[in-house]
Amino acid sequence: MKATLVIRRGAPGEAPREETWQVPFEAGQSVLDALRWIRAHRDASLAIRYSCTNANTCKECMVRIDGKTVYACTARLHEAPMKVEPLPNKALLRDLVTEIAPPDERLGGA
Amino acid sequence: MPRSSADSAPQLSTDVLVIGSGGAGMYAAIEAARRGRKVILADRSLIGRGGATVMAQMTVAVGLEEDGLDDPAHHYADTLAAGRGLCDPAIARLLCEEGPARIREMDAWGVGWARENGAFKRAFAPGHDRPRCVYVDFLNTGPAVSKTLRTQLNRIPEIRRVGDLLVTALALRDGACVGATALHLSSGQPVSIAAGATIVATGGLTRMYRRNSASANMMGDGYALALAAGAELIDMEFVQFFPIGHLAPRLVGMDPIMWDPFRYKLGGRLLNGRREEFIDQYGSKDEGRYIVTRDVATYAILKEVEAGRGSPHGGAYLSFEHCSEAELRGAGGPVIDRLAENGIDLTRQAVEVAPIAHYHMGGVRVDAAMATRVPGLYAAGEAVGGANGANRLSGNAITEALVFGRVAGEAAAAHAARNAARADGAAFAAETERLRQGRGAVDFNPAAMVEQLQSTMQDDVGPFRTEAGLRRALEALRALRAELVAVKPAAGRAYDTMLADWHDLETMTRVGECVAAAALARTESRGAHQREDFPGMDEAWRVNQVLTLEGGALRIARRGVPQ
Numbered sequence: 001m002k003a004t005l006v007i008r009r010g011a012p013g014e015a016p017r018e019e020t021w022q023v024p025f026e027a028g029q030s031v032l033d034a035l036r037w038i039r040a041h042r043d044a045s046l047a048i049r050y051s052c053t054n055a056n057t058c059k060e061c062m063v064r065i066d067g068k069t070v071y072a073c074t075a076r077l078h079e080a081p082m083k084v085e086p087l088p089n090k091a092l093l094r095d096l097v098t099e100i101a102p103p104d105e106r107l108g109g110a
Numbered sequence: 111m112p113r114s115s116a117d118s119a120p121q122l123s124t125d126v127l128v129i130g131s132g133g134a135g136m137y138a139a140i141e142a143a144r145r146g147r148k149v150i151l152a153d154r155s156l157i158g159r160g161g162a163t164v165m166a167q168m169t170v171a172v173g174l175e176e177d178g179l180d181d182p183a184h185h186y187a188d189t190l191a192a193g194r195g196l197c198d199p200a201i202a203r204l205l206c207e208e209g210p211a212r213i214r215e216m217d218a219w220g221v222g223w224a225r226e227n228g229a230f231k232r233a234f235a236p237g238h239d240r241p242r243c244v245y246v247d248f249l250n251t252g253p254a255v256s257k258t259l260r261t262q263l264n265r266i267p268e269i270r271r272v273g274d275l276l277v278t279a280l281a282l283r284d285g286a287c288v289g290a291t292a293l294h295l296s297s298g299q300p301v302s303i304a305a306g307a308t309i310v311a312t313g314g315l316t317r318m319y320r321r322n323s324a325s326a327n328m329m330g331d332g333y334a335l336a337l338a339a340g341a342e343l344i345d346m347e348f349v350q351f352f353p354i355g356h357l358a359p360r361l362v363g364m365d366p367i368m369w370d371p372f373r374y375k376l377g378g379r380l381l382n383g384r385r386e387e388f389i390d391q392y393g394s395k396d397e398g399r400y401i402v403t404r405d406v407a408t409y410a411i412l413k414e415v416e417a418g419r420g421s422p423h424g425g426a427y428l429s430f431e432h433c434s435e436a437e438l439r440g441a442g443g444p445v446i447d448r449l450a451e452n453g454i455d456l457t458r459q460a461v462e463v464a465p466i467a468h469y470h471m472g473g474v475r476v477d478a479a480m481a482t483r484v485p486g487l488y489a490a491g492e493a494v495g496g497a498n499g500a501n502r503l504s505g506n507a508i509t510e511a512l513v514f515g516r517v518a519g520e521a522a523a524a525h526a527a528r529n530a531a532r533a534d535g536a537a538f539a540a541e542t543e544r545l546r547q548g549r550g551a552v553d554f555n556p557a558a559m560v561e562q563l564q565s566t567m568q569d570d571v572g573p574f575r576t577e578a579g580l581r582r583a584l585e586a587l588r589a590l591r592a593e594l595v596a597v598k599p600a601a602g603r604a605y606d607t608m609l610a611d612w613h614d615l616e617t618m619t620r621v622g623e624c625v626a627a628a629a630l631a632r633t634e635s636r637g638a639h640q641r642e643d644f645p646g647m648d649e650a651w652r653v654n655q656v657l658t659l660e661g662g663a664l665r666i667a668r669r670g671v672p673q
Binding site: 011012026027028029030036039040041044045046047048049050051052053054055056057058059060071073074076093094095097099100101104105106107 | 120155156157159160164165252253271272273274275294296297301325326327359360361362363364365366452453554555556557558560561603604605606607608611
C-alpha cells in the first residue's frame with residue numbers, strides 16, 4: 001500500500017510551501033512512521049520532533065492532520081491523501097515543528 | 111539573556127548543571143536544590159518527557175523490610191548474582207540500601223504504588239528470589255514516577271528548567287568540568303552554561319540499535335561527553351536485550367516492552383513458530399510461568415529463529431489464549447481497549463515478540479558519591495556504569511535513577527558550594543566556534559546514516575557477537591565517522607534536524623566504537639555479552655574493562671572487580 005502525504009513546510013518569514021510524498025506502508029503504521037521514512041529515504045531536512053517514537057508518552061509529535069490536532073505517532077496511515085501541517089496556534093520553528101515547550105521551560109523564558 | 115562580548119553566544123550560569131531530565135536528572139536537580147544550590151536542568155527535549163523513565167511500563171525492585179518478608183541484603187544478593195561477577199559492590203549496595211527510602215518517598219509524594227490490604231503489591235520478576243517489585247497500574251509505573259517528580263520539581267524556584275538544549279561538549283578549565291556548551295535547537299544558536307558542578311544524567315544508548323525500546327534521545331550522549339572530558343567508561347560491552355519486545359502485529363501508542371506486566375501477572379506462554387514450547391531446550395523453564403531470565407530467553411528466541419523455527423516476522427509467539435477475558439481485563443485494565451484499537455484480541459490470537467535493545471549496563475565510571483575522576487563532573491541513573499555488572503536485574507533501573515540521582519545531587523551541590531561558576535568565555539569558545547563552523551556540500555542524508563549505524567549495531571554488535579562481525583562493525587563505524595569529518599551543517603538555523611542528526615551521529619559512532627571495541631577485547635561470554643566464538647564464562651575474565659580517550663584514541667584497560 002502507498003500513502004500520500006501533503007506536507008506544509010517552511011520557516012518563519014518564508015512563504016509556506018506544500019510538498020507531496022508517496023510512502024510505502026503496511027496496515028497499522030503511523031503517520032510518524034511515514035515522516036521518519038521520508039527523512040531517511042527522501043529528504044532529511046524535513047523538520048519533525050519526537051522522542052519516544054512509539055509509546056505516546058513524550059507528547060512532542062503533535063501536528064495537524066486533515067484539519068485535526070493529533071499525535072503523529074498514533075494517527076494511522078491510509079491510502080487517501082493526508083494533509084499534514086504544523087500546529088496553527090503555536091509559534092512555527094520549522095516545517096512541522098512548533099514551539100510547544102511551556103514558556104517557563106524555554107531558554108528565553110522565565 | 112546576557113551575551114558575552116567575545117562570541118555573542120548566549121551565556122547561562124548556575125551552581126549545578128544537570129544534563130538530562132529523566133528520573134535521575136529530575137531527582138538530582140531536586141536534591142541539589144534541597145541543599146541550597148541553584149540548578150539548571152537541561153534537556154534536549156521537553157523537561158521530564160524525553161528519557162526512559164517516562165516510558166517504563168514495568169516494575170521497580172526494592173527490598174522493603176517492614177513486613178519482615180524482604181530486606182535490602184536479599185535484593186543486593188540477587189543484584190550481584192544477576193551481574194555475573196562484575197558489579198561494583200559499593201554502588202550496587204548503595205542502590206539496594208537506599209532503594210526503600212526513595213520508594214517510600216515516592217509513595218508520600220503520591221505516585222500511587224499498587225496496594226493490597228494496605229501493603230504495597232510486589233510482583234515476582236525473573237532473577238529475584240522473592241516478590242520484590244512495586245508498580246503502578248495499569249502499565250503506568252514510568253509515567254507516574256515521571257509525573258510525580260515533575261510536580262516536585264515545578265515547586266522549587268531554585269531549579270530553572272531549559273528544554274531544547276542539545277549539549278555537545280563539557281567545558282574544562284585546568285582539567286575540571288566547569289559547565290557545558292550546547293546547541294539550542296529551537297533557535298539554532300550555541301549556548302554556554304557555566305556551572306560549579308555538572309551531572310550527566312542522559313540515560314543509555316539503546317537508540318543505536320535497529321530494534322529498541324528507547325526514546326530517540328538515548329544514544330549515549332553522556333558517555334561521549336564524559337569520555338571526551340577525560341572521564342573513564344566501564345563495562346561498555348554489556349547491552350541488555352529485553353527478550354519479549356513487541357514485534358507484530360503493528361502496535362502504535364504503546365512502548366514495545368509492554369508485555370512484561372502481563373507476564374508478571376498471567377504468565378503467558380512462549381511458543382516457537384510451530385507453536386511448541388522451547389525454553390526448556392535451553393536449560394530453563396517456561397511452562398506458562400515467568401521465570402526465565404533475560405539473557406537465556408533472548409538466546410533461546412534468536413536460536414529458534416536461526417534454526418528456521420521463528421514466528422512469521424522473525425521472533426516467537428507470546429500467547430495468552432488460555433486466559434479468560436476477565437483475567438486479561440484484570441491484568442491489563444484499559445490496556446485491553448488500547449490493544450483492541452490496534453486490532454489485537456488476546457483471547458483469540460498470540461502476538462509475536464522478539465529481543466529488543468533495552469538498557470545499557472555500562473557507563474560512566476564513578477565512585478559511591480557518583481563522582482567521576484574529572485573534578486566537578488558527576489553521573490546519575492543509567493548513564494552510570496558498574497552497578498549492574500554484566501546483566502541488570504529486572505526492576506533496578508528506576509531504583510537506580512532515584513538513588514543515584516539523589517547521591518549525585520548531594521555530591522554536586524557540595525562541590526558547587528566550594529567552586530563557584532565562572533562566566534569566562536575561554537572554556538566555551540572552542541566548542542562554540544566548532545558548532546558555528548560548516549563544511550562540505552550539505553547534500554548528505556544523516557537520517558539514512560543513523561539507520562545504517564543502527565543496522566550495523568543490531569547485526570554485528572547485538573546479542574550475539576563474533577570477532578569477524580565486531581571487526582566489520584568497527585570498520586563501518588569508522589567509515590561513517592569519516593563521512594562526518596567531510597561534511598557538517600553550520601549552526602544558526604532554527605530546528606535544523608540535519609545538524610542535530612550530525613551531532614547524534616558523532617556521538618553514536620564514538621559510543622558504538624566503545625561498545626564494539628570492548629566486546630571484541632572480551633574473549634568470553636558473560637551475561638549480556640555473548641561471543642559465539644568464545645562460548646562460556648572464563649574465570650580469568652572476571653575483570654572490568656575501563657575505557658579512556660588518550661590523544662583522540664580509545665584505550666582499553668582491565669581492572670580487577672572492586673571487592
